[in-house]
Amino acid sequence: MSEHDALLVDLDGTVYRGPDAIEGAVETLEALRATATVSYVTNNASRGPDEVAGHLRDLGLTLDTDAVVTSAQAGAAVVAEQVEAGAKVLVVGTEALAEEIRLVGLEPVRAEDDAPVAVVQGHSPDTGWRILAEAALALNRGAVWVACNVDPTLPNERGLLPGNGSMVAVLRTACAREPMVAGKPAAPLLAQAIARVGAQRPLVVGDRLDTDIAGAHSVDAESLLVLTGVSTAAGLLAAPAGQRPTYLGADLRVLTGDLAATAVADGDTGGFTARREGGELVLEGDGDDTTAALRALCRAAWASGEEWTGVRADGTPAEKMISALGLDPA
Known part of the structure; x- marks a missing residue:
């Protein structure tokens, strides 16, 4: 560092x-x-920075709330740049996102009948058809649209779950529009x-x-x-x-x-090298560091603009690395 x-x-x-x-x-x-x-x-725009910071402290980390930056904060800032102070913003998301809208001097609402001039959309596990319908009405009327992020999935201990991007896709399909994006x-x-x-x-x-x-x-x-x-x-x-x-x-x-x-470009490859043979990436060498072997493969894969079609091992140690990386031939 x-x-x-x-x-x-x-x-x-x-x-x-x-x-x-x-x-x-x-x-x-x-x-x-x-x-x-x-x-x-x-x-993730579903929780406020104070709640996120509290979770991190519970895990054993030392931090002030200011050390947390969320896409809800970024989304609210982007909306504030697009509309006048005090404007109404339809919130598709949690109360934490609504609070960030308040903090930038805007008024959060939950219905199109309130005549919002913008829609801000962030992840909420409770997002359903009714609030998406309200947002669609506002967007089809010309409201500004800001998505806190467009991650299609959200990882948790059970696997990959639908993320905010999957809900954004609903409105993209319904309204034939693209949002401004605040998050990564x-x-x-x-x-x-x-x-x-x-x-x-x-x-x-x-x-x-x-x-x-x-x-x-x-x-x-x-x-x-x-x-x-x-x-x-x-x-x-x-x-x-x-x-x-x-x-x-x-x-x-x-x-x-x-x-x-x-470093992928010039870091340690743990005794492994990789080359192209036709469309295949061929890994050879000996070692026990899977990420080092992967760095060697990346160099071979990225050396030209050509796509690779498969990964093959030259020797038993390389075969073990390919298996550990989940790159076994189908």
Whole structure:
């Protein structure tokens, strides 16, 4: 972390899964507080920053509420830039999102009959047809539309659940419109987090290529992908340039070691090398670090613009790595 003055850490799938901390996350983040500012930046708009901070403290983390930046806050800020002070905003989401709308000087409402000039949409496990219908009426009348995030899924301890992006898709289909997006991968949420701590060299950390890592690219920041949540080895190998991380680790514990060794472009590959043979990626070498083997495969996969069609092992150690990474031939 010597090259970075702030850590912008995702939550779902990175620090915790469901209510429980991921192994090593709390100890790592507590250790890093001595050398860098640690902020928690979440696309989940269902809870207020005070509730999120309370959950993190219950897990054993030390932080002030200001260390939490949510997509609800970013969404409210984006709405406030689009409408006049005091304007009515239809809220599709929790009361925490409604409170953020109040805090930026706007009036939250829940019905189209109240003539809202904007719609703000964030995740809520209670979102149903009736509030989506109210939002559709407002959007078809021309209201401004801001989505706190467009994550299609939300990880928890049971698996992947529908995220806010899946609910956004309902209104996209019904209204043939596209929302402005406040959360990752769009820039507003991370830009707000960076500005709050005055960071010059932030490191964005998360488990999703399409939100956390793409979001880092949107604010020209370096990034670390951890394999504790949504994105997989296969997804990483196929990632377009705008979703490729600077660093790769199994989990947050890589932050207390030699971070440079985890750089995908020129970090440690643990004795493994990879090459292309036709459309295949071929891994060879010997070692026991799956993320090191994955870094070697990434270099081969990203070396040209051509798509790869499969992954093959040259030798038993490489075969074990491919299996551990879930890259076995179908």
